[in-house]
Amino acid sequence: MRTAIISDIHSNLSALEAVLADIDQRKVQRIICLGDLIGYGPDPVACADLVAERCEWSLLGNHDFGVLYEPTNFNSAAEQAAYWTRRQFEAAAKEDTIAGERRWNFLGHLKVRVNDNNYLCVHGSPRRPINEYLFPDDAINNPHKLESIFGRFDRMCLVGHTHHPGVFTEDQEFWKPEELPESTFIVDPLQKGIINPGSVGQPRDGDPRASYAILDTDAGEDKHRIEFHRLPYDIDITVAKIHAIPELHDWLGDRLLEGR
Numbered sequence: 001m002r003t004a005i006i007s008d009i010h011s012n013l014s015a016l017e018a019v020l021a022d023i024d025q026r027k028v029q030r031i032i033c034l035g036d037l038i039g040y041g042p043d044p045v046a047c048a049d050l051v052a053e054r055c056e057w058s059l060l061g062n063h064d065f066g067v068l069y070e071p072t073n074f075n076s077a078a079e080q081a082a083y084w085t086r087r088q089f090e091a092a093a094k095e096d097t098i099a100g101e102r103r104w105n106f107l108g109h110l111k112v113r114v115n116d117n118n119y120l121c122v123h124g125s126p127r128r129p130i131n132e133y134l135f136p137d138d139a140i141n142n143p144h145k146l147e148s149i150f151g152r153f154d155r156m157c158l159v160g161h162t163h164h165p166g167v168f169t170e171d172q173e174f175w176k177p178e179e180l181p182e183s184t185f186i187v188d189p190l191q192k193g194i195i196n197p198g199s200v201g202q203p204r205d206g207d208p209r210a211s212y213a214i215l216d217t218d219a220g221e222d223k224h225r226i227e228f229h230r231l232p233y234d235i236d237i238t239v240a241k242i243h244a245i246p247e248l249h250d251w252l253g254d255r256l257l258e259g260r
């Protein structure tokens, strides 16, 4: 089975639409989402509706939590964006109460962790599923952290949150997609690893293109294959929308152009 893994959309509709169109051309059976559907970007309602429609399930990210419940540990731009985002959902629900009910129901049932065929899926990390960051640097600087995190799942783990795509291996290495042959990682049956598909709507690894991954569980000899994909999309549309909304800090648009 081929499963597309998307994460960290952050209300970037232009990026989400481009990624979904690309997924539709790659013989994928289903899509899952690792959270942070909203926050930062200009199209929260449309992004939430598209994820609800297209994904089999979605996790609750720290920004989803911030918008729905309370923004904790946010800088002022993120906090202001969270309150603005909540107001968009309230306004949309007033305009169409039935769609509003359905949307609140979907958002209110975002999951904190999912075990998907021995892939433990969390937004942050298995220790603190909503908020802990697992950065590429941790593979070098933080061996105990990685060891502790690897102790919390049996086979494979999928995370988002940092907006940095790649693979952590049990021997404390981190592989960026561009360091892998054809941006593809092969998972042996007994191997453990942590996969981050990167961010659809706000990449931070210096490459502004949208990022996502496809997990293929029929790669032969009990092996699984993770393909990383990068996709150009119309960034200017999203940047212009952000710049036109006073409550969204201009920098939230500018950073998209640089992938930071």
Ligand code: ZN
Pocket: 008, 010, 036, 061, 063, 161, 162, 163
């Ligand atoms: Zn995020």
